[in-house]
Amino acid sequence: QQPQPPRRGAFIVFEGIDRCGKSTQTALLAASLPNSLLRRFPDRTTKTGAIISSYLSHPSSSSASSPSAAATPSPPLPDEAIHLLFSANRWESAASLTALLRAGTNVIVDRYAYSGAAYTAAKGGGGGGGGVAGGLGLEWCKAPDRGLPTPDLVVYVDVAPAVAAARAGYGEERYERIEFQEKVAAAFAELRDERWVVVDGTRPVEEVQRTIEKVAREVVAKAGMEPLREDLWC
Numbered sequence: 088q089q090p091q092p093p094r095r096g097a098f099i100v101f102e103g104i105d106r107c108g109k110s111t112q113t114a115l116l117a118a119s120l121p122n123s124l125l126r127r128f129p130d131r132t133t134k135t136g137a138i139i140s141s142y143l144s145h146p147s148s149s150s151a152s153s154p155s156a157a158a159t160p161s162p163p164l165p166d167e168a169i170h171l172l173f174s175a176n177r178w179e180s181a182a183s184l185t186a187l188l189r190a191g192t193n194v195i196v197d198r199y200a201y202s203g204a205a206y207t208a209a210k211g212g213g214g215g216g217g218g219v220a221g222g223l224g225l226e227w228c229k230a231p232d233r234g235l236p237t238p239d240l241v242v243y244v245d246v247a248p249a250v251a252a253a254r255a256g257y258g259e260e261r262y263e264r265i266e267f268q269e270k271v272a273a274a275f276a277e278l279r280d281e282r283w284v285v286v287d288g289t290r291p292v293e294e295v296q297r298t299i300e301k302v303a304r305e306v307v308a309k310a311g312m313e314p315l316r317e318d319l320w321c
């Protein structure tokens with residue numbers, strides 16, 4: 088009998104608006120799921136990640152008048168440019184993600200291309216194929232991530248923006264305003280497909296974790312029987 092190649096790992100992505108609980112839940116799943124590894128986007132450790140991190144740490148509405156902004160020589164990055172950097176930041180990791188998956192590791196990712204498309208589309212009016220024709224329309228926003236590894240499961244942690252805003256740490260980064268988060272949620276809703284599972288992120292942490300772990304284990308069991316796809320949004 089021929090030796091069997093290793094079963095591939097499952098690719099599990101977590102998405103949702105700011106402070107919905109993604110980082111809490113990805114860490115818990117990585118700790119409970121055997122042979123798993125946790126990654127996050129943006130990956131702030133790379134060169135593109137450093138630019139992104141600096142961009143995110145300057146609140147958009149007040150940056151023009153703040154003393155630190157006045158001392159910054161370079162003009163702010165256009166929305167299109169930062170969008171492409173977020174995508175580049177994912178492409179930098181794509182080959183290592185597929186290598187891990189092919190070697191049998193379950194890869195859990197905290198935010199992915201769906202965040203990329205939803206946050207930029209929200210700047211252009213909030214998703215909608217119709218509203219914005221060119222730059223910042225949802226189709227434009229999806230384009231640079233086409234062909235990335237396709238997740239087996241997208242866990243959408245569902246929390247209303249007003250509830251998320253009451254949680255610790257809210258408001259420290261650029262996009263953390265309730266009206267903007269409403270638009271992000273609307274854009275996420277347009278991106279949902281058959282791989283998504285929506286979980287109620289307002290339930291206690293342990294309950295959310297149990298729900299996710301059950302689904303994740305089912306997906307891990309099935310992923311080994313299906314080829315890895317590298318055709319996101321193709």
Ligand code: Z5A
Pocket residue numbers: 103104105106107108109110111112128129143173174197198199200202203204206207254255256260261262263288289290291292295
């Ligand atoms: N962004 C983008 O524009 N384009 C892209 O392509 C990508 C991202 C990938 C930084 O992301 C920003 O980048 C983000 C989108 C944009 N927008 N902003 N600003 P980030 O992932 O680095 O952001 P973060 O700093 O990790 O925050 P977060 O992801 O928004 O939070 P979270 O991970 O979803 O939540 P958490 O840290 O797990 O929990 C938040 C708090 O809630 C904490 O106090 C928990 O203890 C509490 N919590 C968690 N779960 C619960 C439950 N179930 N009940 C009650 N309280 C809870």
Ligand code: MG
Pocket residue numbers: 109110111197
């Ligand atoms: Mg997080």
